[in-house]
Amino acid sequence: MIKRIAVLAMHTSPLEQPGTGDAGGMNVYVAQTSRHLAANGVEVEVFTRANAPDLPPAVEMVPGVTVRHVPAGPPELDKNDLPTRIAEFASGVVAAGQGSFDAVHSHYWLAGQAGVRAKRAWRTPLVHTAHTLAKVKNAALAEGERPEPKARVVGEEELAAAADRLVVNTEIEAAQVRGLYRARPEQVLTIPPGVDLDCFTPGDxxxxxxxxxxxxxxxxxxxxxxxxxxxxxxxxxxxxxxxxxxxxxxxxxxxxxxxxxxxxxxxxxxxxxxxxxxxxxxxxxxxxxxxxxxxxxxxxxxxxxxxxxxxxxxxxxxxxxxxxxxxxxxxxxxxxxxxxxxxxxxxxxxxxxxxxxxxxxxxxxxxxxxxxxxxxxxxxxxxxARFSWERTTEGLLAAYADAARTEVGACPCSS
Ligand code: UDP
Incomplete structure (x- = not known):
């Protein structure tokens, strides 16, 4: 039975307005699945980097979901400089996470690096969602767009080996993490994202x-x-x-x-x-x-x-x-x-x-x-109507339970 989950989203917070800056689909995904996990009786702690001055250490997003702002570097930081703050963020997360978690769910490769640290420190299974993959992105760059850095490619490769489960959106992405990142079939779970069918309805x-x-x-x-x-x-x-x-x-x-x-x-x-x-x-x-x-x-x-x-x-x-x-x-x-x-x-x-x-x-x-x-x-x-956050969250709960039963990740630092 899953009771408590740590969600790691280093570079952007579910409290931010999506559609600008670094906030987009991932924020919506984290906010919606956290809300639905709480509705299922699961306590959720979301850890995100404190990216503005004077943020309170913790904010209750909805009952059952707490967003913790972890200091790691100056509040305003270019996204390109975030990799240099991963270690600091990871230490902050490990220190701020009190009590035990049934699983850690990291989002995007930056938080994934901290997820590996938390997995080791808390002896907790790690579920990771990449949201986007550097190797895939680099193969389809817009004209003049800078390729994703080598550090991200390597970071994603390490995560593909270390995470107990890799949650992907589609079968196409499942094939990509297996083919391009050598993930093992037992690690990869396809769980489609959802849509808020109460808010997004046909109307006048x-x-x-x-x-x-x-x-x-x-x-x-x-x-x-x-x-x-x-x-x-x-x-x-x-x-x-x-x-x-x-x-x-x-x-x-x-x-x-x-x-x-x-x-x-x-x-x-x-x-x-x-x-x-x-x-x-x-x-x-x-x-x-x-x-x-x-x-x-x-x-x-x-x-x-x-x-x-x-x-x-x-x-x-x-x-x-x-x-x-x-x-x-x-x-x-x-x-x-x-x-x-x-x-x-x-x-x-x-x-x-x-x-x-x-x-x-x-x-x-x-x-x-x-x-x-x-x-x-x-x-x-x-x-x-075939997609909903309720269904996505059911899939995630099964993934957490699955990861808790059998940790298949080869965490390089767990010994
Ligand atoms: N979005 C929003 N307000 C806007 C523009 C976008 O809330 O003005 C949200 C939109 O509802 C969607 C998300 O940002 O949920 C974008 O997700 P998508 O998967 O389309 O793209 P991503 O940002 O992840 O690349």
């Missing part, structure tokens, strides 16, 4: 558009997420320009939304994107919106005709699930988990590359064809 499109100041007859493709080269929001802008070149009369009623904030190596991306909109002659059509959560984000999905997810790589793509749960079809590149998140030709369209004409065809094929959009919208709601 007219009301959503009114709230966002969008006319009811507008044609609205949208991008939602962290604005960084990997996510390729420029693809949506180029496709918008192409659609307007094909049908100039669309200009009067086209509004392309970009929702999210700057992130990672692409801190200048929002400005570059704004400049691109000017260069493409579509600055009057593109509207940039600040990141938002919950009900406000659901209204964006409902207001849009189609959500574009043109990522170069994506371990899953929660945005795609959330949009579909709101009844909005998705056009996505067929990378990573997106072929699982989107049912091609049914709840949206998968595209093999970033060719502008192809994206323009896909967006038009959904947004400008009301009958097809309506059919895809209904299918999208059904497709998204």
């Amino acid at each position: 499109r007219a009301a959503a558009r009114a709230e966002l100041g969008l006319p009811l007859d507008a044609v609205v493709p949208a991008f939602v997420g962290r604005i960084q080269p990997l996510k390729a929001p420029d693809v949506l802008l180029r496709a918008t320009a192409e659609l307007l070149a094909r049908t100039p009369s669309l200009r009067e009623r086209m509004v392309t939304l970009v929702v999210g904030g700057p992130s990672g190596t692409g801190l200048d991306q929002p400005e570059l994107l704004q400049r691109l909109a000017v260069e493409l002659g579509i600055a009057d059509v593109v509207r940039f919106l600040a990141p938002r959560s919950g009900a406000a984000l659901a209204q964006v999905y409902r207001a849009a005709d189609v959500i574009a997810v043109p990522s170069h790589s994506e371990s899953f793509g929660l945005v795609a699930l959330e949009a579909q749960a709101c009844g909005t079809p998705v056009a996505a590149t067929a990378v990573g988990g997106l072929p699982v998140a989107v049912a091609d030709g049914v709840s949206g369209l998968l595209l093999p590359d970033h060719r502008t004409e192809r994206w323009a065809d896909a967006l038009a094929g959904i947004a400008l064809d009301p009958a097809r959009r309506a059919a895809m919208s209904a299918a999208a709601v059904r497709h998204a």
